[in-house]
Amino acid sequence: MTRPADIMSFTIASACLVGGVVLGILLRALFGRFVQRAADTPTQWDDLWWGMLRQIALPATAITGAWWATNILRLEEPVRGFIERLLLAAIVLTVSVTIAQFAANMVRSIALARSGVARSASIFVLLTRGTIIGTGVMVLLQSIGISVAPLLTALGVGGLAVALALQDTLRNLFAGLQILASKKVQPGDFVRLDTGEEGYVEDINWRNTTVRQLSGNIVIVPNAHLADTVMTNYHQPVEETSVTVKVGVSYDSDLDEVERITLEVAREVQRTVEGAVPDFEPLIRYNGFGELRIEFSVILRASEATAQYLMVHEFIKRLHRRYRAENIEIPYKPYDTIVPAEPARPERAELERAELTAAR
Numbered sequence: 005m006t007r008p009a010d011i012m013s014f015t016i017a018s019a020c021l022v023g024g025v026v027l028g029i030l031l032r033a034l035f036g037r038f039v040q041r042a043a044d045t046p047t048q049w050d051d052l053w054w055g056m057l058r059q060i061a062l063p064a065t066a067i068t069g070a071w072w073a074t075n076i077l078r079l080e081e082p083v084r085g086f087i088e089r090l091l092l093a094a095i096v097l098t099v100s101v102t103i104a105q106f107a108a109n110m111v112r113s114i115a116l117a118r119s120g121v122a123r124s125a126s127i128f129v130l131l132t133r134g135t136i137i138g139t140g141v142m143v144l145l146q147s148i149g150i151s152v153a154p155l156l157t158a159l160g161v162g163g164l165a166v167a168l169a170l171q172d173t174l175r176n177l178f179a180g181l182q183i184l185a186s187k188k189v190q191p192g193d194f195v196r197l198d199t200g201e202e203g204y205v206e207d208i209n210w211r212n213t214t215v216r217q218l219s220g221n222i223v224i225v226p227n228a229h230l231a232d233t234v235m236t237n238y239h240q241p242v243e244e245t246s247v248t249v250k251v252g253v254s255y256d257s258d259l260d261e262v263e264r265i266t267l268e269v270a271r272e273v274q275r276t277v278e279g280a281v282p283d284f285e286p287l288i289r290y291n292g293f294g295e296l297r298i299e300f301s302v303i304l305r306a307s308e309a310t311a312q313y314l315m316v317h318e319f320i321k322r323l324h325r326r327y328r329a330e331n332i333e334i335p336y337k338p339y340d341t342i343v344p345a346e347p348a349r350p351e352r353a354e355l356e357r358a359e360l361t362a363a364r
Contacts, residue, residue: 017073024069028062035061056106063098067091093144100140108133130210176211179227184208189230189237194309197225198234218310238309244281247304247312249319252297254333259298262332263288269326270302273319279311280304296335 035058042050074087108129183189189205195215196202203217213230215223225233238245253262270286284305292299304319306312327334 013076013078017076020072020076021066021069024065024067024072025062027069028065031061031065032058052106052109055109056102059105060098060102063094067094067098096140096144100137100143104133104136104140107136173211176227179231180208180210180213183213183227183231188240189213189235190239193237193239195238196236197230201225243308245306245309245312247306247315249302249304249316250299251302251323252294252299252334253327254297254335257298257332259290261330265326265330265332266302266323269323270304270319273315273322274304277315277318279307280315281307296337 035054038054039051039058042054045051070087071091074084074091079087189195189208191205191207193205194203195205197215201215201217201223203215203223206214206216206222208214208227211227213225213227215225217223251266253259266288267286270288274280274284274286275282286305287303288300289303290298290300302319304312304315306315324334
């Protein structure tokens with residue numbers, strides 16, 4: 005039971021509680037202004053600090069006001085002990101969540117600085133947040149009188165069963181960690197899988213990797229499958245990539261003249277098309293005698309993999325126009341003409357039936 009409190013003590017306790025909440029709201033608004041100003045600075049650390057203070061302001065002041073109100077009211081046991089344990093739990097939980105959020109934002113900021121892309125590998129963020137919150141829960145249980153030693157023992161005994169039940173999940177988790185640790189694939193890289201899918205790596209989380217195709221569609225690849233597949237990364241070790249265009253000309257063509265004209269068009273494409281490497285010297289290599297034409301390859305250079313489509317588009321248009329102006333023939337195989345069989349005449353069919361009857 006509690007001892008009756010006079011009106012003055014109740015009023016002061018209420019004022020402490022309300023004052024803590026009001027002060028927290030004011031501090032949250034003030035720190036919010038600082039967060040907006042910090043967003044204009046080049047560094048990210050001030051954003052993280054002010055964001056953490058803004059997040060913890062209201063819970064901290066509210067818990068402090070409730071603590072003062074409890075002391076002023078001079079509550080008796082066991083009510084006082086229950087409220088103190090409740091406030092202690094709130095403090096531990098608030099600090100754990102705040103630190104977990106701060107650490108997760110810090111990891112995300114580091115990932116952004118390393119990869120330079122719009123999205124980070126969320127697997128590290130999730131692991132960081134989960135580890136800190138899990139530790140906070142353990143501290144919370146211990147602080148309110150619940151021993152965590154039996155819980156840890158039970159987790160150790162049941163760990164094998166959990167590992168067997170979550171075998172695929174754990175396999176994908178460690179595969180994702182291995183992919184990121186090897187730095188062979190990073191968020192923002194343009195990749196092509198051996199199954200034909202290609203696109204930008206959007207994110208690598210605890211279970212799968214998200215690849216955004218050029219069409220805007222999303223391909224979800226399990227981390228374990230990504231670790232085992234044959235993959236081409238067009239951003240490693242550099243983003244520039246060669247572009248090969250196969251061409252063929254008539255056997256009657258002057259090959260020296262064909263080479264000169266083709267290289268002139270290729271140099272023009274390298275200088276003027278967006279995404280091409282302007283200072284790259286294109287190459288031409290004759291590589292085969294075809295059935296109808298002499299075959300060769302033209303090698304261009306793109307600043308990244310996706311730029312090759314526009315380059316090939318413009319190169320084919322301009323080369324075709326120039327070949328027509330220079331009377332250079334690109335031979336092709338004509339379509340086969342299928343002549344339908346002449347239908348049998350009625351009198352002929354009747355004569356064949358009569359001959360067959362006579363033979364019988």
